[in-house]
Amino acid sequence: MFTTRTPRVVAARRLRRRRERDATGRFLAEGPQAVREALRAARVRELFVTEAAAAHYPDLAADGSPITEDGLAALAETVQPQGIVAVCEAVDVPLAGAFTNNPRLVAVLAGIRDPGNAGTVLRTADAAGAATVVFAGDAVDPYNGKCVRASAGSLFHVDVVRERAPAAVVAAARAAGLAVLAATGHGDADLEALADAGALTAPTAWLFGSEAHGLPEHLLAAADRTVRVPIHGRAESLNLAAAAAVCLYS
Amino acid sequence: MFTTRTPRVVAARRLRRRRERDATGRFLAEGPQAVREALRAARVRELFVTEAAAAHYPDLAADGSPITEDGLAALAETVQPQGIVAVCEAVDVPLAGAFTNNPRLVAVLAGIRDPGNAGTVLRTADAAGAATVVFAGDAVDPYNGKCVRASAGSLFHVDVVRERAPAAVVAAARAAGLAVLAATGHGDADLEALADAGALTAPTAWLFGSEAHGLPEHLLAAADRTVRVPIHGRAESLNLAAAAAVCLYS
Numbered sequence: 001m002f003t004t005r006t007p008r009v010v011a012a013r014r015l016r017r018r019r020e021r022d023a024t025g026r027f028l029a030e031g032p033q034a035v036r037e038a039l040r041a042a043r044v045r046e047l048f049v050t051e052a053a054a055a056h057y058p059d060l061a062a063d064g065s066p067i068t069e070d071g072l073a074a075l076a077e078t079v080q081p082q083g084i085v086a087v088c089e090a091v092d093v094p095l096a097g098a099f100t101n102n103p104r105l106v107a108v109l110a111g112i113r114d115p116g117n118a119g120t121v122l123r124t125a126d127a128a129g130a131a132t133v134v135f136a137g138d139a140v141d142p143y144n145g146k147c148v149r150a151s152a153g154s155l156f157h158v159d160v161v162r163e164r165a166p167a168a169v170v171a172a173a174r175a176a177g178l179a180v181l182a183a184t185g186h187g188d189a190d191l192e193a194l195a196d197a198g199a200l201t202a203p204t205a206w207l208f209g210s211e212a213h214g215l216p217e218h219l220l221a222a223a224d225r226t227v228r229v230p231i232h233g234r235a236e237s238l239n240l241a242a243a244a245a246v247c248l249y250s
Numbered sequence: 251m252f253t254t255r256t257p258r259v260v261a262a263r264r265l266r267r268r269r270e271r272d273a274t275g276r277f278l279a280e281g282p283q284a285v286r287e288a289l290r291a292a293r294v295r296e297l298f299v300t301e302a303a304a305a306h307y308p309d310l311a312a313d314g315s316p317i318t319e320d321g322l323a324a325l326a327e328t329v330q331p332q333g334i335v336a337v338c339e340a341v342d343v344p345l346a347g348a349f350t351n352n353p354r355l356v357a358v359l360a361g362i363r364d365p366g367n368a369g370t371v372l373r374t375a376d377a378a379g380a381a382t383v384v385f386a387g388d389a390v391d392p393y394n395g396k397c398v399r400a401s402a403g404s405l406f407h408v409d410v411v412r413e414r415a416p417a418a419v420v421a422a423a424r425a426a427g428l429a430v431l432a433a434t435g436h437g438d439a440d441l442e443a444l445a446d447a448g449a450l451t452a453p454t455a456w457l458f459g460s461e462a463h464g465l466p467e468h469l470l471a472a473a474d475r476t477v478r479v480p481i482h483g484r485a486e487s488l489n490l491a492a493a494a495a496v497c498l499y500s
Contacts, residue, residue, distance in 0.1 A: 246499045
């Protein structure tokens with residue numbers, strides 16, 4: 001039975017740090033839902049399962065290494081990791097590769113630092129049918145534990161891209177024939193008016209900025225249009241996850 | 251200068267507990283945005299402001315009581331409360347009263363326990379133009395600090411109702427002429443198909459359940475329709491805030 005001191009557990013635990021993830025190209029996925037999606041995507045390199053979880057999820061545990069509760073707790077970031085943690089291989093693809101399949105819907109997270117927000121938008125983009133999600137500029141590491149959890153498995157469903165230069169993403173999207181729309185509270189165009197005019201049926205890349213800082217000027221300028229979700233009531237704005245959901249489903 | 255030991259500060263600090271909020275009909279709002287909205291709504295009973303915040307927000311601080319940094323920290327729940335906390339009077343109205351103005355859009359949070367989710371849906375409902383938001387059944391206290399913060403001031407914009415019996419909410423909505431739609435991942439009707447058919451233009455009350463448990467059977471049965479947000483990709487579901495945003499904006 002593996003414990004907190006087993007070398008493979010010690011090595012896996014280091015993946016809680018971004019530096020180690022960047023150096024190894026591996027990351028952790030915890031809980032049955034994420035592990036199931038990782039297995040389907042054939043991204044699992046190593047799987048740790050407690051005795052209790054093995055009884056509960058026999059389908060997942062078949063190729064797992066048995067680990068003590070303490071050992072699992074050392075790997076997991078949540079209080080209730082449900083007894084199962086996988087070491088996965090990075091899923092991201094190069095920017096160029098993500099546009100060769102002619103995606104009709106792409107979400108670009110430009111400088112979104114909050115891992116929960118980023119993971120939620122990734123999940124929403126998957127649900128809305130996006131083929132590609134780009135973590136651009138100074139965005140959070142998509143393999144951050146909280147981001148992986150918030151994505152609820154969607155990290156393994158879409159083409160994930162990491163690209164330091166947001167301008168390169170805009171260029172690649174445009175070259176692939178996508179309209180580039182920047183979502184911002186002060187956008188020139190009203191989302192509902194665009195939808196009513198049928199202007200959102202073309203393949204589209206949506207740019208989303210952080211809740212704290214929004215999109216930088218140069219990206220607003222680079223987009224084909226800046227678009228606002230209309231505020232019908234007295235709220236000052238929508239939070240990022242809600243605004244992204246409304247845009248991606250429009 | 252008020253401190254942690256000043257009786258009024260001690261009394262205000264007790265409002266961090268639900269029992270005290272229920273007993274007094276008062277609650278705390280922290281940070282300049284919430285306090286500004288509370289002042290506009292004339293709900294502020296007492297206002298505590300640090301010296302630094304008074305310099306920063308002179309418009310808000312005019313009628314505030316000066317308080318030490320320690321005193322403010324004892325009242326605030328966030329790490330960076332921005333130096334300003336108000337004791338507010340409860341804003342909720344009776345169920346009957348909320349339907350006399352013929353609201354065209356109502357959000358019902360049925361048994362939503364997570365304060366961040368509830369506050370976010372409240373904010374989204376306000377943005378989408380909802381006149382009324384009902385905290386129904388075993389839902390979180392709308393005056394929970396995290397819910398107040400997530401609502402970003404919207405708590406003071408809409409008619410907030412607290413009603414233990416969700417069935418009474420459905421009856422009141424129907425009596426007021428609203429269509430009652432239950433949002434659920436397994437709904438019979440597809441949201442986009444309903445919208446395309448023009449079926450969402452009538453006044454509507456949306457029922458939302460908790461992310462963990464969804465809506466209870468008796469509420470699904472009580473609704474005019476059960477409605478699902480379509481999943482175009484491979485995500486299993488949307489999170490509550492995203493699903494509510496898409497429904498309320500449809």
